[in-house]
Amino acid sequence: MIGEVSIGGVFLPSLLVLAIAALAIVVLLSRLLALVGAYRLVAYRPLVDVALFLLILGLLASLTTTFGLHP
Structure with a gap:
């Protein structure tokens, strides 16, 4: 089951x-x-927060594939 993380017997998608x-x-x-x-x-703070979230999520996903973990 690649792409899932088991936490206490409950499988969660690694992207979550x-x-x-x-x-x-x-x-x-x-x-x-x-x-x-x-x-x-900045003119619109929520847009900056969403952009930061997407950038950090992409960075984390990239780092997990770099270190051999499959998202």
Whole structure:
């Protein structure tokens, strides 16, 4: 069953696990950007948050295939 992660006997799609990890990273990064004041430079904050999520999710998926893990 390549592409699934077993957590306590429950099989979850690996993309779901990567998306949850990406969401946690984006929340931390968003708070950091708000603290620094970087959101003053953008016109629409939710669009930046979605773009960050997609970039980090793609990066995590790329890293898992690089290290031999199959998403």
